[in-house]
Amino acid sequence: MTSVDRTHRWRVAFAFVLFTSTAGLYLEAPLVFLTSILGVAYAGYPLFVGPPTVDLELSRTVTDETPDHGDPVTVTVTITNTGPRTLADLRIIDGVPALLTVTDGTPRHTATLRPGTSTSFQYTIAAKHGSHRFNPTTVIAHDISGNTRVETEITADGQTTIREELECTVDLQAFQLRRQARQYAGQTPADAGESGLEFQQIRAYQHGDSMHRIDWKRYARTGELTTVEFREEHRTAVVLCLDARQNAIRAAGSTEPHAVAYCVAAAQQVTSTLEQHSEQVGVAIFGSEFNWRAPSAGREQYAQIEQLLVDHEYDQPISVDGDDITMSSMEQVQRLITQIQGNVEIILFSPLIDGFGKTAVQQLDAHGYAATVISPDVTADETVCEEFVSIERANRVQMLRNRDIPVADWSPEKPLVWPVGHHGGVS
Amino acid sequence: MGASSAVKQPTYAGSALAVLSAACVTGVLASQPVQVSIAGAEAIGAFLLLGSGLVRRRGHRVFGGGLIFVGCSLICLALGLGLLSPGKLFERIVFFGGTLAMACVVLGVFPLRQSWAGSLIGFGIVIFGCGLVFLAWISDPSSLQLLLGVGLTIVTWDMAEHAIALGNDVGRSARTYSVTVTHFIGSLGIGLGGGTIAIVVDSVQLPAIPIAALALLLGAVLLLLLVLFLGDSEWLSGT
Numbered sequence: 001m002t003s004v005d006r007t008h009r010w011r012v013a014f015a016f017v018l019f020t021s022t023a024g025l026y027l028e029a030p031l032v033f034l035t036s037i038l039g040v041a042y043a044g045y046p047l048f049v050g051p052p053t054v055d056l057e058l059s060r061t062v063t064d065e066t067p068d069h070g071d072p073v074t075v076t077v078t079i080t081n082t083g084p085r086t087l088a089d090l091r092i093i094d095g096v097p098a099l100l101t102v103t104d105g106t107p108r109h110t111a112t113l114r115p116g117t118s119t120s121f122q123y124t125i126a127a128k129h130g131s132h133r134f135n136p137t138t139v140i141a142h143d144i145s146g147n148t149r150v151e152t153e154i155t156a157d158g159q160t161t162i163r164e165e166l167e168c169t170v171d172l173q174a175f176q177l178r179r180q181a182r183q184y185a186g187q188t189p190a191d192a193g194e195s196g197l198e199f200q201q202i203r204a205y206q207h208g209d210s211m212h213r214i215d216w217k218r219y220a221r222t223g224e225l226t227t228v229e230f231r232e233e234h235r236t237a238v239v240l241c242l243d244a245r246q247n248a249i250r251a252a253g254s255t256e257p258h259a260v261a262y263c264v265a266a267a268q269q270v271t272s273t274l275e276q277h278s279e280q281v282g283v284a285i286f287g288s289e290f291n292w293r294a295p296s297a298g299r300e301q302y303a304q305i306e307q308l309l310v311d312h313e314y315d316q317p318i319s320v321d322g323d324d325i326t327m328s329s330m331e332q333v334q335r336l337i338t339q340i341q342g343n344v345e346i347i348l349f350s351p352l353i354d355g356f357g358k359t360a361v362q363q364l365d366a367h368g369y370a371a372t373v374i375s376p377d378v379t380a381d382e383t384v385c386e387e388f389v390s391i392e393r394a395n396r397v398q399m400l401r402n403r404d405i406p407v408a409d410w411s412p413e414k415p416l417v418w419p420v421g422h423h424g425g426v427s
Numbered sequence: 428m429g430a431s432s433a434v435k436q437p438t439y440a441g442s443a444l445a446v447l448s449a450a451c452v453t454g455v456l457a458s459q460p461v462q463v464s465i466a467g468a469e470a471i472g473a474f475l476l477l478g479s480g481l482v483r484r485r486g487h488r489v490f491g492g493g494l495i496f497v498g499c500s501l502i503c504l505a506l507g508l509g510l511l512s513p514g515k516l517f518e519r520i521v522f523f524g525g526t527l528a529m530a531c532v533v534l535g536v537f538p539l540r541q542s543w544a545g546s547l548i549g550f551g552i553v554i555f556g557c558g559l560v561f562l563a564w565i566s567d568p569s570s571l572q573l574l575l576g577v578g579l580t581i582v583t584w585d586m587a588e589h590a591i592a593l594g595n596d597v598g599r600s601a602r603t604y605s606v607t608v609t610h611f612i613g614s615l616g617i618g619l620g621g622g623t624i625a626i627v628v629d630s631v632q633l634p635a636i637p638i639a640a641l642a643l644l645l646g647a648v649l650l651l652l653l654v655l656f657l658g659d660s661e662w663l664s665g666t
Contacts, residue, residue, distance in 0.1 A: 009588060014649065016556070016581070021645055023560045031570055032563045034625050035577040036645055041621025042581055043652050048617075088609050091596045108597035110606040121602075140596055144613040146589060 002152040004051065009146055013043035046147035054141045055083030058154045058162055060094070060134065066167045067127035070413060072103060073166065077137070078120040081113035088112055089142035092121075095135025097166060098314050099257040100125045127168040128257045129265035129412055130313060134164050170269040171415035177238065177279075177345055178370040178406070178420050200229045236343045237280035237295030240267050240305070241336070243350035243357055244287035244312040245329055250353055252378045259351035262376035262412050264313045267349050268306065269416070270374075275302045282340075283308055286360070290332040292339055333360045337367055346371040351378050353389055358396040365405055372420060373400060373407040434599045437544060439481060440607040441590025442536035446473045448583040449532040449551070455576035456525035456558050458518045458566065465508045469526055472501025473533040480537070484599070502530050517565040521558045528554035536587055548587045555580040570629045578618035585614045 017039035024033025059078040067073050077094050081087055094107040105123030113119060136153035155162075202215060205225035215226045244260050251258040267283075274281050282295030283305045291308055293301070346364050350357030352375045364371045375397065379390035400407045406419035450470035457463045476498030483491030509526035512519055531551030538544040559576045562568055568576075589610050593603055 007592075012584070013581070014653070017645070017649060019556065020560070020577070021642065025642060027560070027564045029560075029563050031568070031573050031629075032560050033641070034570060034629055035559075035573060037625040037628065038574060038577050038581065038618065038621040040645070040648055040652070041617055041624070043649070045617045047652070049613075088613070089606050091593070091606075093597065106598065106600045108601040110593065110597055110601055110603045112605045112609045144610060146585075146592070146610065 002054070002150065005149045005151070007142075007147055007149055010043055010046055013039050013045075017043060046143070046145045049143045049145050049147075050085075051148040052087050052089075052141040052143050052150050053083040053085050054087070054139060054150050054152055056080065056139060056154060057082050058137055060137070060162045060164075062163050062166060064127075065163065065165075066169070068171070069127060069129050069168055071127045071168075072124050073127050074122055074124045075107070075163075076120060076122045077107075077109070078118050079111070079113070079139070080118040081115055084115055086112070086114045087141050088144040089146065090119075091140040091142075092119075093138040093140075094123070095137055096123075096125060097132035097134055099128055099130065099261055100132055100166070101128075101255040125166075127166065128261075129168055129170050130257065130261055131265075131268065131310070132166040132168065134162075134166070168265075169272075170266050172266075172269045172273060173415050173417045175270070175273050175418045176420055177236070178372060202226050202228055236345050237282060238274055238345050238347060239282040239284055239295060239336075239340060240270060240309075241346055241348040241350075241360070242267055242283070242285045242287075242309065242312065243348065243360075244285050245356065246288070247354050247356070248351050250351060250378055252380045256378070257412075259353065259376050259378040261313050262378065262410075263349035263351070263374070264309045266374050266376065266410070266416055267309050267347075270347060271302060271305055271309070281305060282344075284332075284336045284339075285309075285312065286329055286332045286356075287312065290335055292336065294339070295344065329356050330359065330363075333363055337364070340369070344369055347374065348372070349374045349376075351376055352393050352396045353379065355396070358400060361400060361405060362403070365403060371405055372418075373405060374410060374416070374419075375407060376410050376412050378412075435595050436480075436538055436541060436599050437536040437587070437590035437594045438597075438599060438601075438603045438607065439477065440604050441586050441593055441610075442477055443474070444607060444611050445536055445548075445583050445587035445590060446470070446477060446529075446533055448579045448586060449473075449529045449555075452555050452559075452576050452579045452583060453522075453525040453529045455572055455579070456521050456555075456562060458522065458562075459512060459514045462509070462512050462514070462522045465505050465512060465522075465526065466529075468501055468508075469505030469529055472498045472505065473529065474498075475501065476533055476537055480599070502533065506530060515565075517561070521562050521565070524554050524558040524561070528552070528558065532583060532587060536590055544591050545588070548584065548591075552580060552584045555583070570626060574622045574625055578622050582611070582614050582618055586611060 017036045020032055020039060021036045024030065024036065057080040061076045063074045064071060075094070077092070079090070079092055090111045090113055092109045092111070096102060096107050103124050103126050105121070107123045109119065109121040111119035136155040139152050139154060141150045142148065203226065205214060205227050209227045213227045213229070215228050218224060218226050242263055249258045249260050271281060278297050280295040280297045281301065283291070283293045285291035285308060293304060293308065346361070346369045348357060348361050348371060350373065352358060352373070357373065357375070361371045361373055377393070379393055380386040381390055397407050397409050408416060408419040410416050450466060450473065453466040453469065454463055457466055475494045479491040479494035479498060482494060505526050506523070509523040510519065512522060514522070528551040531547045531554065535544045535547030535551065539547065559573060559580065563573055589607070593606065597603065
């Protein structure tokens with residue numbers, strides 16, 4: 001959107017002319033009166049110059065499009081004046097992604113650009129986990145007198161010269177679902193006997209049974225046609241639960257991403273891994289409102305989950321005022337329990353900085369759902385209060401582990417090592 | 428934007444040019460050679476004060492603190508000497524007004540306090556304007572001296588306000604030299620043009636024109652400019 005404003009800064013020259021002319025007349029000083037001409041010249045200054053024509057072309061490149069967490073990424077921005085007139089006073093403010101910090105240089109730049117000329121500037125940002133989208137670049141152009149201000153934003157709009165995203169994925173190690181961690185088949189039993197791997201029963205042949213299921217050896221021995229049935233293996237769906245409540249929007253420092261952003265980054269990586277195995281994935285987001293998407297597979301489903309997760313990435317941190325085990329939050333957990341059907345494995349992403357995550361996962365565990373907790377550690381230890389929160393969190397992690405619930409106590413600076421061991425236990 | 432908020436203070440380049448112009452105006456208000464020296468000392472103090480911000484930003488906090496101390500001392504010394512300098516009482520008052528105005532401009536762009544920047548600069552410019560009018564009334568300065576003083580006063584205001592606005596948009600750490608110099612050249616050019624016209628008008632030996640007629644002519648020019656401004660505003664709103 002482009003806005004054109006008048007600053008009216010040279011109105012002061014009118015006041016100056018009135019002052020000098022009045023003083024000149026009153027004091028009968030012709031020289032003072034003469035200086036009014038200067039005031040008139042400055043009052044008319046904006047009329048000599050037209051408003052700036054902002055026709056610009058932007059290019060943004062980064063040194064690394066998929067950096068690791070903490071890596072410095074140098075961003076180079078180049079602006080070219082494609083308009084017919086000189087831009088005397090151009091101010092450029094590049095849209096640094098909301099969760100990233102500039103570590104060197106500045107994303108703000110000024111230039112005077114003749115038609116066809118360019119200006120470039122660089123700054124360095126520290127990469128953090130997640131998919132970070134650059135905001136539109138704001139460009140402010142003033143005429144040389146400073147009387148007219150034109151402000152506009154330059155977006156990519158499909159231009160390939162503008163790098164829009166920075167992907168800093170979570171290094172997910174040793175990922176496996178809890179059901180995969182069990183060594184033998186049929187751990188998720190079903191009553192109906194169908195095609196599977198584990199033998200269930202032999203029954204009398206019925207018309208329509210597959211020839212491959214007939215026990216021919218028995219037929220040879222007894223002359224009786226029987227059909228072999230195997231235990232049917234139902235696929236276990238996975239529900240990713242994201243703790244995006246206000247209390248979870250908490251960061252270790254003012255320049256650090258908050259816990260929900262880390263949870264979203266981890267959940268995105270898990271979704272991506274599950275997508276590669278075409279697993280049925282659903283999502284439940286606990287926040288100001290309960291968002292639920294039932295498990296299923298398919299490209300559209302994964303895209304919808306991605307969008308639901310990303311919507312919570314840029315929430316702003318607020319102060320934490322005690323535990324938020326409100327009815328509303330726990331009602332959302334109850335709603336999840338009523339919504340999920342069949343064999344579902346739960347992966348909860350929560351910083352565990354209050355009691356909600358622990359209570360929620362305990363409830364899910366009590367209902368028989370295999371749950372895993374991924375908890376980014378965003379606590380600090382600079383003050384007594386921060387240390388207290390850190391100790392409380394450590395206690396929650398230990399209490400969950402004591403109940404055989406796998407918990408990944410994840411420091412975002414390190415890879416996310418999945419907490420489920422190879423034998424169904426807790427690593 | 429991420430955690431990249433800029434320090435929204437007047438830019439160094441614009442501030443330096445504003446202080447330079449202010450120092451020149453103070454020099455114009457000086458009627459004794461010693462007063463010119465005092466103005467020079469104040470200018471050095473002003474630049475040291477500005478430079479301290481640059482030094483502190485690079486991490487040399489103690490050295491920056493020292494520059495602030497020396498800069499403030501020089502400015503205070505100039506104010507005191509300006510009041511006690513030789514010359515007639517009215518000349519001393521005018522010069523003291525000049526040193527005070529310059530101190531206000533420096534404190535405005537330093538800035539003493541961000542919210543006070545505009546007010547301090549405005550106050551300094553008013554003192555400069557009054558000092559110049561007073562100077563023209565009590566003594567007999569040349570038209571060039573007065574026009575130079577008035578022109579540089581306006582340039583001081585323009586550059587200081589530009590530095591504040593630019594600092595608000597891009598912060599102190601951005602490179603602003605080219606934009607500042609372009610703006611300075613534009614502002615100075617208009618001053619030179621206006622000053623040249625004024626000198627030409629002053630030098631033309633016209634028969635005595637009634638002052639009322641001149642005032643009416645000036646009023647008409649102002650009215651014309653006002654109408655043009657209003658028309659321009661409507662055209663802008665139409666876009």
